[in-house]
Amino acid sequence: MSEPIKQDTPAADGERRTFLKAGAAVAGAVVAPGVLLYGVSQARPPEEGASSKQRWGLLIDTTKCGGGCHTCVDACNAENGLDGKTGPQDPQWIRKVDIKDLRTGYVQSLPMMCQHCEHPPCVDVCPTGASMKRADGIVLVDRHICIGCRYCMMACPYKARSFVHEPLTDQNPEVPRGKGCVESCTLCVQRVDRDEQPACVEACTAEGHQAMIFGDLKDPQSAISQALKSVDSVEVRADLGLNTGVRYQGI
Amino acid sequence: MARLANWLRLAVLAGAAALMAAPSLEAVAGADLPKLERGKAEKCVEDTQFMRRNHMDLLKHHRDETLRQGIRTTKHSLKKCVECHASEKTGSVAASKDDFCASCHSYAAVKLDCWDCHATKPGKKPVQQAGQPATSPLMASTPMEGKQ
Amino acid sequence: MSNDFCTDLGQCRTKQFMTLLGIGGVVVLAGLYAFFTLEHHGHVLTGMNNQIVWGLPHVFAVFLIVAASGALNVASIGSVFGKPMYKARAPLSGMLALAMLVGGLAILVLDLGRPDRLVVAMTYYNFKSIFAWNMIFYNGFFAIVGLYLLTLMDRRLKLWSKPVGFIAFLWRLSLTTATGSIFGFIVARSGYNSALMAPMFIIMSFAYGLAIFMVVQSSMYRWNGLRLDENVRRRMKNLLAVFVGASLYFTIVFHLTNLYFAKQWDYERFILLDGGMYTFLFWVVQVFLGGIVPIILLFVPRSKDTEAMCFCFLAPSLVILGGLAQMYVTIIGGQAFPMNMFPGHQVSSSFYDGVVGTYAPTVWEWMLGLGGVGIAFVATVVAVRMFKFMPQDDFTELQMRRSTD
Numbered sequence: 001m002s003e004p005i006k007q008d009t010p011a012a013d014g015e016r017r018t019f020l021k022a023g024a025a026v027a028g029a030v031v032a033p034g035v036l037l038y039g040v041s042q043a044r045p046p047e048e049g050a051s052s053k054q055r056w057g058l059l060i061d062t063t064k065c066g067g068g069c070h071t072c073v074d075a076c077n078a079e080n081g082l083d084g085k086t087g088p089q090d091p092q093w094i095r096k097v098d099i100k101d102l103r104t105g106y107v108q109s110l111p112m113m114c115q116h117c118e119h120p121p122c123v124d125v126c127p128t129g130a131s132m133k134r135a136d137g138i139v140l141v142d143r144h145i146c147i148g149c150r151y152c153m154m155a156c157p158y159k160a161r162s163f164v165h166e167p168l169t170d171q172n173p174e175v176p177r178g179k180g181c182v183e184s185c186t187l188c189v190q191r192v193d194r195d196e197q198p199a200c201v202e203a204c205t206a207e208g209h210q211a212m213i214f215g216d217l218k219d220p221q222s223a224i225s226q227a228l229k230s231v232d233s234v235e236v237r238a239d240l241g242l243n244t245g246v247r248y249q250g251i
Numbered sequence: 252m253a254r255l256a257n258w259l260r261l262a263v264l265a266g267a268a269a270l271m272a273a274p275s276l277e278a279v280a281g282a283d284l285p286k287l288e289r290g291k292a293e294k295c296v297e298d299t300q301f302m303r304r305n306h307m308d309l310l311k312h313h314r315d316e317t318l319r320q321g322i323r324t325t326k327h328s329l330k331k332c333v334e335c336h337a338s339e340k341t342g343s344v345a346a347s348k349d350d351f352c353a354s355c356h357s358y359a360a361v362k363l364d365c366w367d368c369h370a371t372k373p374g375k376k377p378v379q380q381a382g383q384p385a386t387s388p389l390m391a392s393t394p395m396e397g398k399q
Numbered sequence: 400m401s402n403d404f405c406t407d408l409g410q411c412r413t414k415q416f417m418t419l420l421g422i423g424g425v426v427v428l429a430g431l432y433a434f435f436t437l438e439h440h441g442h443v444l445t446g447m448n449n450q451i452v453w454g455l456p457h458v459f460a461v462f463l464i465v466a467a468s469g470a471l472n473v474a475s476i477g478s479v480f481g482k483p484m485y486k487a488r489a490p491l492s493g494m495l496a497l498a499m500l501v502g503g504l505a506i507l508v509l510d511l512g513r514p515d516r517l518v519v520a521m522t523y524y525n526f527k528s529i530f531a532w533n534m535i536f537y538n539g540f541f542a543i544v545g546l547y548l549l550t551l552m553d554r555r556l557k558l559w560s561k562p563v564g565f566i567a568f569l570w571r572l573s574l575t576t577a578t579g580s581i582f583g584f585i586v587a588r589s590g591y592n593s594a595l596m597a598p599m600f601i602i603m604s605f606a607y608g609l610a611i612f613m614v615v616q617s618s619m620y621r622w623n624g625l626r627l628d629e630n631v632r633r634r635m636k637n638l639l640a641v642f643v644g645a646s647l648y649f650t651i652v653f654h655l656t657n658l659y660f661a662k663q664w665d666y667e668r669f670i671l672l673d674g675g676m677y678t679f680l681f682w683v684v685q686v687f688l689g690g691i692v693p694i695i696l697l698f699v700p701r702s703k704d705t706e707a708m709c710f711c712f713l714a715p716s717l718v719i720l721g722g723l724a725q726m727y728v729t730i731i732g733g734q735a736f737p738m739n740m741f742p743g744h745q746v747s748s749s750f751y752d753g754v755v756g757t758y759a760p761t762v763w764e765w766m767l768g769l770g771g772v773g774i775a776f777v778a779t780v781v782a783v784r785m786f787k788f789m790p791q792d793d794f795t796e797l798q799m800r801r802s803t804d
Contacts, residue, residue: 091449097741102745127528144318165443178368189321
C-alpha cells in the first residue's frame with residue numbers, strides 16, 4: 001500500500017508501518033501493542049471520537065482521470081458490498097460522469113459521489129436527523145433512525161444518494177446496508193477510522209492514475225492542503241455555497 | 252407495529268426476567284428454555300446475567316457512539332458479538348433457530364431488525380491489503396479491553 | 400325544517416350507505432394490501448427509482464394534504480370572517496379537512512422505506528427540517544381542528560368557536576406554507592427552489608379544498624333529495640372561480656419568473672414544450688381542464704336545470720382533476736428533469752445523469768394512492784352518517800338576502 005498523502009507523518013514509510021502492524025498482530029497477546037502503535041501511528045485511538053480538528057476531503061484531478069476507467073467504482077463496490085448493477089433502482093455510491101463542453105466539445109470524465117458538504121442540504125432536510133455530519137466532516141446516514149422518506153434524495157444537488165429498493169443479504173460486516181433506507185458514499189468511514197484511505201482513492205493510486213488525493217483539509221501540512229494551495233480547484237455547484245469536502249481540478 | 256423499539260425493549264426485559272426468575276424455575280421449566288449455540292465464545296465481555304438484561308442497551312449505546320462520533324471500541328460492538336457467537340454449524344448468529352441471537356429472541360418473541368442491515372456472519376475473509384489483519388490491531392487493543 | 404324531512408345521510412338509505420362503505424372499504428383494503436406487499440418486497444415493485452424518488456403515492460398524498468387545509472377554508476370564512484352561510488357549513492368543512500388529512504398522511508407513512516419506524520419519526524425531530532415541521536403541523540392540525548369541531552357542534556362551547564376557529568385558520572395557513580416549502584426549500588432542483596411555492600400552494604389549497612367541499616356537499620344534498628339554495632350555490636361558485644383564477648395567476652407568475660432566468664430556460668422548455676407527458680398534463684389537464692374550463696363553466700349563464708350540475712359538480716370535479724395533474728407535474732416532473740451539475744455541458748453516466756428520469760407508476764402505487772383517497776372517503780361517509788354534518792341553513796335569512804340582492 002502506498003501512502004502518497006501521509007508523507008508528513010512519522011509513519012510516512014508505508015512498508016514500515018505495515019510491517020509493524022502485522023508484527024503487532026502476531027505478537028499482540030504478549031507485547032503491549034497498543035502502546036507501541038500509538039507511538040508510531042497518527043491514528044486516533046478507537047475510544048476517541050472523530051474530531052472537528054480534522055476535516056476529511058478529496059481532491060480529484062480530472063485531467064488524470066481516464067474516460068472508461070471504473071477502477072474507483074469497482075473498488076467502492078467491493079469495499080462496501082454493492083453488487084455493481086446499474087438499473088434505475090440500483091444503488092450507486094460512486095459513478096463515473098462523462099461531460100462534454102457544449103460549446104467547445106472538450107470531453108472529460110470524473111468520479112461523482114457524496115461531496116461531504118460543510119452545509120449539507122440532505123442533513124438540513126432530514127426530518128429525524130438520520131442524515132448527519134460527523135465532527136470530521138463526513139456526511140453519513142444513521143440507518144437506525146432513517147425512516148426511508150427520501151427527502152434527502154430530493155435535496156441533494158449531486159444525486160449522491162440511493163435508496164435500497166430490495167432486501168439485502170451477506171453484507172460486509174463493516175458496512176451495514178439494508179432495504180428501506182437511504183445510503184451514500186461514507187468516504188469509507190470504516191477505513192478512515194483506522195487511518196486508511198477510502199477504497200476509491202487507494203484503487204486509483206494503485207492503478208497509477210493518481211487522480212484522487214484524500215486527506216485532512218484542516219491540516220496545512222497534509223498533501224491535499226498542499227495540493228489545493230498550488231492548483232486551481234473548484235466545487236461542483238459552487239453557486240449553492242455548500243463548501244464541499246470534495247473538490248475538482250481541471251473542470 | 253411489531254418492531255417498535257419500546258415494545259421491543261419491554262418484551263426483551265420480560266423475556267429476560269422470565270429467564271432469570273429463579274433457578275428453581277429453570278430446573279422445572281428447563282425443557283422449555285432456548286437451546287442456543289454459543290459459538291466459539293468461551294467468556295463474554297460482561298457477566299452473562301448482566302448481558303441478558305442489558306445487551307440491548309449496550310448495543311444501542313455503542314451503535315450511536317460508533318456511527319455518530321466515530322468511536323470504534325470493540326468491547327460492546329455488534330460485530331464482535333457476531334465474531335464470537337456465530338454458530339459453528341451455520342456460521343451465523345441468526346440463520347437457524349438455534350443460533351445465538353435467534354434462539355433467545357424467538358423464545359422471547361422479540362423481533363429483531365438488526366439483521367436487515369447488519370451481517371449475521373463474521374467477515375468472510377480477513378480483508379484488505381497484505382499484512383493488514385482483518386481488524387486493525389489498533390482496534391483490538393483498547394484500554395477498555397485491558398480490563399477483561 | 401320539519402323533522403320528518405330527511406336531513407342527513409344517516410337517517411335514510413342504510414342500504415346505499417352500506418354499499419358506499421363497502422366500495423370505500425375495498426379500496427382501503429387494496430391500499431393496505433399494497434402496503435404489506437411493498438413492505439415485504441421493498442420499493443422494487445414500484446416505478447419509483449433513484450431518479451424519481453417520490454412517485455404517484457406522493458401525488459395523492461400531497462394533494463389530499465393540501466386539499467385538507469383548503470377544505471377548512473369554508474369554516475374559516477364562517478368563523479373568522481363571520482359569514483353565516485359559511486358558518487352553517489363549518490362542521491362539514493372541518494370534518495372533511497380531518498378526513499383528507501388522515502388519508503394523505505396514511506399514504507405518506509405507508510410509503511416510507513421503514514414504515515415500522517413511525518415512532519422514530521414522532522420522537523426524533525430535526526428542527527431545521529421543514530419536513531419535521533410539517534409533522535408538527537399535521538399533528539397540531541388534528542388537535543386544533545378536532546377542538547374546533549367540538550366548539551362548532553357543542554352548544555355549550557359555541558362561544559369558543561370564533562377564537563379556536565381563528566387559531567385553526569392561522570394553523571392551516573402555516574401548514575400549507577410548510578407543505579409548499581417542502582418543495583420551495585429544495586435548492587438542488589430547477590423545478591423547485593422558489594419562495595413562490597408556499598403562497599402558490601396556499602391559493603391552490605383554497606381551490607382544491609373548496610372544490611372537494613362542493614362535490615361532497617352537492618352529493619349530500621342530492622342523496623337526501625334536497626336542493627342547494629340558489630343563493631348559496633351562486634356564492635360558492637363565485638368563490639371557486641376566484642380561487643381557480645388565482646391559482647392560474649400564480650402558475651403564470653411562477654413560469655414567467657423562470658422564463659426570465661436564463662438558467663431556468665431548460666426546465667421551462669421541458670415543462671412547457673417538450674416534456675411529453677408532463678407538458679400534456681400541464682397544458683391540457685392542469686391549465687385547460689382544471690383552470691380555464693371550470694371558469695367558463697362557472698361564469699357562462701345557463702338554465703336553472705343545468706346550473707346546479709355545472710356549478711356544484713362538474714366544475715369542481717374538473718378543478719380536482721386539474722389539481723391532481725398539477726401535483727403530478729410539480730412532484731414528478733420536477734424530479735424527472737435532470738439536475739444541472741455542470742452548466743454548459745452534456746452529461747452522461749451509469750446513474751442516469753443528464754437524462755430525463757423515467758417513471759411509470761405500477762399497480763401497487765395506484766392501490767396505495769387510491770387507498771388513501773379511500774380512507775378519506777370512508778371517514779367522510781361514516782362521519783356524515785353518524786353526526787349532523789348536513790349544512791343547516793337559516794332559510795329566513797337567506798330569503799331576506801335574496802330579496803335584497
